[in-house]
């Protein structure tokens with residue numbers, strides 16, 4: 178009897194010991210944690226050797242996995258050998274290596290050591306920051322980091338919690354798409370509060386705006402599908418691909434004349450295709466002219482949101498802040514540190530100068546979330562600043578990034594990449610086979626094969642597309658494309674080259690240029706320069 182009691186006691190002790198790390202023995206967690214960090218160290222140091230674009234065929238990864246979850250779990254840390262083996266066998270071949278220094282596609286998705294550690298810590302602490310009360314540090318570290326970040330970008334004090342007396346402030350959203358959605362919903366609420374019929378509100382953005390603005394309108398019920406223009410206006414762009422201020426003004430006036438209510442303009446600072454910057458001051462002026470009776474804090478006009486998802490990061494350098502001219506008229510602004518500021522996905526910094534307007538649109542308080550601090554209005558509850566209820570402690574990774582690199586390190590990171598963009602631009606300009614398809618924007622270079630005299634535009638497009646495919650095929654570089662409007666009302670196929678991966682250096686850009694050069698020579702049957 179005694180013996181069996183002892184046996185039970187032993188089992189209980191083992192069970193509670195194991196539960197210390199959520200069902201994993203502490204020594205196993207340590208062993209595997211170190212092993213995972215080693216795995217990542219090796220991966221991040223070596224991913225430049227792997228083919229950048231995954232060569233996986235559709236369905237290949239899916240088929241490599243069993244059709245049912247395992248019935249029995251792993252006994253201990255050694256059992257994880259098979260997990261690590263599967264990472265190599267199943268996962269790695271299905272990865273496109275965004276952290277490779279040979280990745281020049283889309284916009285980058287920067288990661289960094291401190292950001293990864295912040296992610297790990299956030300997962301480990303496992304807190305939910307939906308209310309201030311559910312983890313005060315989760316809210317207040319974020320508030321402070323967002324205040325710092327506003328200053329680092331040279332944004333107005335109206336976006337800081339401390340210097341706006343709480344009228345404004347910042348919050349971390351998952352993505353710029355979510356930021357656009359909540360800004361739009363706040364804009365609509367503002368218009369309705371001022372007496373507008375919700376069915377009459379209109380939204381404006383440029384033809385070059387990111388699709389997330391259209392999607393926000395679709396989700397908010399202001400567009401039934403991506404083609405619905407009944408309440409969404411896509412404003413034409415100028416020769417630089419920026420929103421045409423006059424066309425915007427005309428569209429707004431026409432809607433006012435038709436009895437509609439212009440409620441939201443989404444301007445872009447750094448468009449996805451070519452990095453163009455819309456005129457922010459003129460956008461605000463269009464909203465003011467739409468309703469001359471408004472324009473102050475008591476009687477605000479329509480809402481101006483600035484989407485600087487990519488290019489906003491460059492504003493850590495004072496010399497690039499020209500793109501923010503007029504931002505003092507904006508009601509909200511966002512950019513993604515997860516694109517170009519060394520912070521792993523997901524991290525979108527969103528600020529508004531009208532926090533009350535935002536929370537009026539998003540706040541809802543069921544009984545089970547009531548608490549003294551919230552009821553007293555003494556705290557920020559970030560659940561009222563976003564679409565979901567729950568939220569991770571994302572501020573940790575941004576805090577670590579800021580502390581590790583410092584403002585100085587972030588500026589050096591941006592300037593280094595812009596220098597690489599300039600270098601690449603100079604090579605394109607010096608080669609008679611190519612031309613810039615748009616002015617370089619920071620480190621984004623859009624280029625294409627020159628159209629030969631008498632050659633149809635389609636043929637030049639096909640050559641550009643074939644060039645890109647040939648380079649990507651090598652696995653030694655990866656670029657993506659877009660189409661840019663042309664003066665004759667058509668469009669042109671162009672390659673976007675964006676040296677923005679965390680580890681990219683001049684040698685990688687040179688290697689990519691050599692590949693482009695070789696592929697072009699083959700396509701155009703000329704000797705390699």
Ligand SMILES: Cc1ncc(COP(=O)(O)O)c(C=O)c1O
Pocket residue numbers: 284351352353354355387389445447448449484485486487513525
């Ligand atoms: C200008 C711009 N806005 C928005 C987005 C969407 O970003 P997210 O994935 O954070 O929603 C992008 C993505 O590239 C972008 O370039």
